[in-house]
Amino acid sequence: MQVVMLGLPGAGKGTQAARICEDFHIPHISTGDMFRAAIAEKTPLGQEVKLYLDSGRLVPDELTIRVVADRLNQPDTENGFLLDGFPRTLPQATALETSLGELGKPLDYALYIHVPQDILLARLTGRRICKVCGATYHVVYHPPLKEGVCDKCEGPLYQRSDDTEDAVKTRLEQYAQTAPLVEFYRDRNVLYQIDGQQDIDEVYRDIRTVLLATS
Numbered sequence: 017m018q019v020v021m022l023g024l025p026g027a028g029k030g031t032q033a034a035r036i037c038e039d040f041h042i043p044h045i046s047t048g049d050m051f052r053a054a055i056a057e058k059t060p061l062g063q064e065v066k067l068y069l070d071s072g073r074l075v076p077d078e079l080t081i082r083v084v085a086d087r088l089n090q091p092d093t094e095n096g097f098l099l100d101g102f103p104r105t106l107p108q109a110t111a112l113e114t115s116l117g118e119l120g121k122p123l124d125y126a127l128y129i130h131v132p133q134d135i136l137l138a139r140l141t142g143r144r145i146c147k148v149c150g151a152t153y154h155v156v157y158h159p160p161l162k163e164g165v166c167d168k169c170e171g172p173l174y175q176r177s178d179d180t181e182d183a184v185k186t187r188l189e190q191y192a193q194t195a196p197l198v199e200f201y202r203d204r205n206v207l208y209q210i211d212g213q214q215d216i217d218e219v220y221r222d223i224r225t226v227l228l229a230t231s
């Protein structure tokens with residue numbers, strides 16, 4: 017099963033992707049997570065992308081496409097994968113289509129989590145992430161049992177450097193480059209729109225229904 021997630025920053029892509037991947041046993045490939053790991057490890061890639069992430073701008077297509085192509089060549093993608101945060105521009109979507117064509121693995125689902133823009137700032141500024149296992153929380157909508165501590169692994173929670181009001185504003189502006197992908201995938205009959213304004217469990221229930229009904 018090959019899946020991509022679409023939606024505005026804070027729509028809930030990462031939250032739902034983690035559940036899908038656990039349930040359907042496919043790797044969760046998040047370009048944002050890959051870039052943040054490279055920044056944390058201070059690799060050459062991390063140095064190259066840091067300013068883009070901190071300010072909320074998109075990393076150039078050529079670099080992003082290369083990083084994803086390398087990742088899709090890893091053996092764990094044999095039985096499918098979920099891409100979270102990629103593609104994000106038309107050139108990225110076209111490049112993905114070409115490489116999936118070469119691999120003989122067509123895309124099965126583009127899950128578009130739809131939310132109105134006005135709720136996103138609160139979601140993003142309240143987000144907290146586990147430094148150890150990457151689990152995502154929210155101070156109001158999905159709080160951990162103990163403040164500042166991950167329920168799963170007891171790791172410390174932190175706030176992303178691009179979850180500030182300024183960076184969120186830039187990220188929402190950059191989304192203009194991603195919006196055309198909804199039509200791109202609708203044209204290919206793989207677009208499934210999900211109501212992302214419901215609570216986390218309800219959103220997942222709808223996603224699961226789509227994946228089970230059409231697989």
Ligand code: AP5
Nearest residue numbers: 025026027028029030031047048075101139143153154157
């Ligand atoms: P990336 O990491 O992909 O960030 P994003 O697209 O902005 O998406 P987010 O991770 O912010 O949101 P999400 O939809 O996953 O929401 P989440 O589930 O966490 O990209 C970061 C940066 O990397 C980019 O700005 C760019 O610089 C670079 N980059 C990455 N990919 C790139 C690419 N392909 N090309 C170029 N550059 C690229 O949820 C958010 C919060 O809401 C959480 O606190 C969660 O608990 C809460 N929440 C989730 N669902 C609900 C719900 N239903 N109800 C209430 N609260 C909820």
Ligand code: ZN
Nearest residue numbers: 146149166169
């Ligand atoms: Zn954790």
